[in-house]
Amino acid sequence: MAIYEPERMWWNPLSKDERIWVGVALIWMLVSFIFMPIYHVVGSQNPPSETYKVTAEDFDKLVEGMVAKYKVGEENGFPVVHPNPSEPIYVRASMWQWYPVLELEKGKTYRLHLSSMDIQHGFSILPINMNFMALPGYDYVLKLTPTTTGEFHIVCNEYCGIGHHTMVGKMYVK
Amino acid sequence: MANFQFRTDPLSGLKIEKSSENLIKWNVIAALATLAVGGLMALLVALTRWPSVHLLGATNYYRFLTLHGIDALLAWIIFFEVALVHFTSTVLLGTRSYVPWLGWLAFALMLIGGGVINVIVLLGGADVMFTSYVPLKADPIYYLGVILFAVGALLGFIIFFINVTLSKRDGGYKRSLPLGSFGMAAGSIIAVLTLAHGAAIFIPTLLWALNIIGYVDPAAYRLVFWGLGHPSQQINVSAMVAVWYMTAAFVVGSKPVNEKLSRTAFVLYILFINVASEHHLLVDPVLSTWHKIVNTSYMMHLAVLASMIHAFAIPASIEVALRRQGFTRGLFEWLKKAPWGNPAFSGIAISILLFGFLGGITGVIFGTEQFNIIRHNTWAITGHFHGTVVAGTTIAFMGFTYLLIPYIFKREIIWKGFATIQPYLYGVGVATLSIGMMSAGQFGVPRRHYDITFSGAPFSFTFDPAIDMFMSMMGVGGVLAAIGGVLYILISFGSIIFGKKIGD
């Protein structure tokens, strides 16, 4: 019993039922085991890993540079920016805003740089529900190709203080 | 040579020594008390996230959510596990506690640490969630409380090794530990590795909060924090599985069908879990793709294989035991005639079922590199771990309490009728809560979020109206679970204080 010491020879071979069960479980695990890296190669949506170190000041300069060059309007006090797809684009997280509002073109591939000015934030694009972390001190590069037009929102989904639930940004795909 | 007071428990036949009995009692009592606080916080938080109720203000919501994480996940679970350490390293072997002073020191540190954390969080000094991701800063006292608690827990798990080493000398066992103790041995080994990560991250963070060091790297913090946070879930799994085996043995007299298989599965936990703890970091910057793939996928599946083995071995051993008792008609007479009215038995049955189908399956899916993009930090994650650590570990521990009260506290369970329904009520509640969370999370509803209508935000997003139903489902499930939780606390404390004395 599980509450008594086993008899002297407990190193017994498995019975047929046990062998079948372990065999099936093992095969199932092996399939998942192989499939994930395969999907990484053949699939078109994988978590990126390209990262650079960056200070808050430097990142802020890059963001403001993009805004100055490509600003096309303003919405609720946030600049709306229509950047050139061949240039890097930036999203800046800080307590508690996503800055600026980007306007992207459908079918173009962008390199989106994501970083935080202060603490950790969660970059959640809704309603398509894709989620990445924005950390201070790191520039996380997401390669992104919008495939549907419309209006998207960026919601913060990592707790970042008392204003966390008001941290909502916007993005357009035209 | 001191004189050790042993007694033989009339119900279980266990040989129990006085000092280990007291250690078990007080650790269980502390576990119950922290679950009571954690559960109250849970109810308030659940009623806040239920949109048509939206009970608390934002500050209290975040504060109580922090405390719910701490009291439920850290305090309740670890106090109970330390009680299990004492149980499996002394009572189960029929030998004494060799280092009771160390047991009390560990207990005192955990109690003080837990008390300090509770006070500082309630005073508003640490609204940082239990993850306290830097550079979000709490009062230094908060980190100090965590360190005290963790050191206490570390000592608590070390006692396991001291007791089993010395027990052999006194004939507690000849060659191999009973399976229940073996499972806790796996848990204790993982615990020591895990708590070392805890020291590696909380000590620098304390120094940073005291302005002694200038900077703690946020990415490194996340890596080491989850070196603590995830393997500690594997302590919970090991302890839960040990409880499954022990309960089956106590209640229906079942015997592991194949000791080799079950023990190998525990060894798989030890070997693979520490290198499979990074699914929290799949959508983080810094870590390379292959690092993520190897760490989260390759190693994880071997730990899952171990759970698959237990999922077979335990029901099989119960079937064999019940068939031996004469329930042999057809394929399923044993299942019909199982002691479903015994809350210890129904507790583990519900725990096995929900852990596998709710917690386990979603864990494997959400831990996959690509799926994680659409689940990270959504409410689906919260749904997943209420399927593992609540529907699995917590319900198993609740069931085991109904054995510890007669065996260790020498009291009969009061309110037998309520005790019979308690695991079902709690199980249905948590399952509903968890499925509600997972379904809402599928639409991107964030976790740890006060207001998904985003009032006061510069832009407002409106979720798919389908989430209303799932959010309410979470609320209803939360209330049911809270009622089940209150029943558990009342029955346990009631039996400990007012239950009829057994034996004397």
Ligand code: HEM
């Ligand atoms: C009556 C039973 C319970 C109910 C109704 C409940 C409900 C909840 C709710 C509503 C949340 C908030 C999620 C959010 O807003 O993001 C939550 C979070 C959490 N719960 Fe529970 N819970 C219960 C029991 C437990 C138990 C027993 C444990 C641990 C063993 C636990 C561990 C956690 C943890 C770790 C979190 C995450 C906290 C965070 O995100 O920082 N819960 N729970």
Ligand SMILES: [Cu+2]
């Ligand atoms: Cu944020």
Ligand SMILES: [Cu+2]
């Ligand atoms: Cu946030």
